[in-house]
Amino acid sequence: MNGKAKIDRDRSAASVTKDSSSPACPIKGCTDTTWYADAHDIEYYTSDRTYSFYKCQKCNILFIVPMLWDRLGEIYPKNYHTYVPAKKGVAPRQRSLDRRLLKVLATIPGDQLSVLDIGGGNGWTLDQVKSCSPRVSFTQCVDLDEGAQAQAVARGHAYHLGRIEQFETDRRFDLVLALGLIEHVRDPALVLRSIEQLLTDHGRVLIMTPNFDALDARLFRHRSWVGYHTPRHFVLFNRESFTDLAQQSGLGIVSFSYTRAPSYWSLSVLGLMRRLGLVEISAQRPAWYHPLHPILRSSFSAFELARTPFARLSHMVFTLGRR
Structure with a gap:
């Protein structure tokens, strides 16, 4: 199976799996939410975990699952760009x-x-x-x-x-x-x-x-x-x-x-x-x-x-x- 076919297969499977248990929207608790995309931390590589973004059809927003609001120390590393003193070019x-x-x-x-x-x-x-x-x-x-x-x-x-x-x-x-x-x-x-x-x-x-x-x-x-x-x-x-x-x-x-x-x-x-x-x-x-x-x-x-x-x-x- 070539790379594109594998990506398409995985994406289709993820859509079916995630849509069957869609999480509630964080704005109004709407249940009309569908899987939108999977993503990784490609900036700081704080983990290899796959995160999913869902779209609320009613509120027209995207939101992440899981939402690690209680683990900020893990997802914001010490070398996070806003923590580092500004250099030339700003x-x-x-x-x-x-x-x-x-x-x-x-x-x-x-x-x-x-x-x-x-x-x-x-x-x-x-x-x-x-x-x-x-x-x-x-x-x-x-x-x-x-x-x-x-x-x-x-x-x-x-x-x-x-x-x-x-x-x-x-x-x-x-x-x-x-x-x-x-x-x-x-x-x-x-x-x-x-x-x-x-x-x-x-x-x-x-x-x-x-x-x-x-x-x-x-x-x-x-x-x-x-x-x-x-x-x-x-x-x-x-x-x-x-x-x-x-x-x-x-x-x-x-x-x-x-x-x-x-x-x-x-x-x-x-x-x-x-x-x-x-x-x-x-x-x-x-x-x-x-x-x-x-x-x-x-x-x-x-x-x-x-x-x-x-x-x-x-x-x-x-x-x-x-x-």
Whole structure:
């Protein structure tokens, strides 16, 4: 049996097996869910385990099974890319973030603004917010990383060690940041409701999250697309499904845009190259640090830039407000 025939046979068998006992959707507990794809950790190789992604036909979301929300220490290794100090080459991303922050801050009235960053780590993004506007007078970080707490506090940010659902305060925030967060939580609806309750009447929420309806997501659907970020992304949306969930949580869409994620292309290609025996990637040498990664990322950045005016790109940016 040739390789393609074996893949097709295994995929068909997996579909039949998984559809017979489909898990419930994490958004509403829907039972109308079907197997979508199998995937492995092709970035950090935290295990050889196969994970399955299911699609809820009603909520139009993807979710991972099993969802290891209680084993974060295993699935986030010490060399995880956001834990490693930034090196040269991050300036374009910083400028892009600064532009977004300036734009959203300009829409918020008030002489003194309070800003909350969920999953803010050591407070780097909050530093950017403060540099963007002298009106920012209070900054709060909520994160699970105990090691980042001292750094954030030293930078002048209040810090809550724990989940946003457990964060209790009388303060209300003019801007809430959830950048690359909502896909990492097991109950996105609860997180959005928690955010809505912490928001001032004129406040804004800035959210960035992957789009499973992008071209690279379709091409690498059965090749461990890096947008799955297996097993660290728990729930994935497209524009329509996230809009619906935000509105159900009491939040309205103020603005929306697609944005480029060339690393999704480059890391997905590296995963395919490893599968073909062309490159070596392992837990000791993750894909994020492979020397081909920045070269491929630059190439795909140009490709994504050319598609920007008309394509559904790999990342989505939502600005939300209370309804």
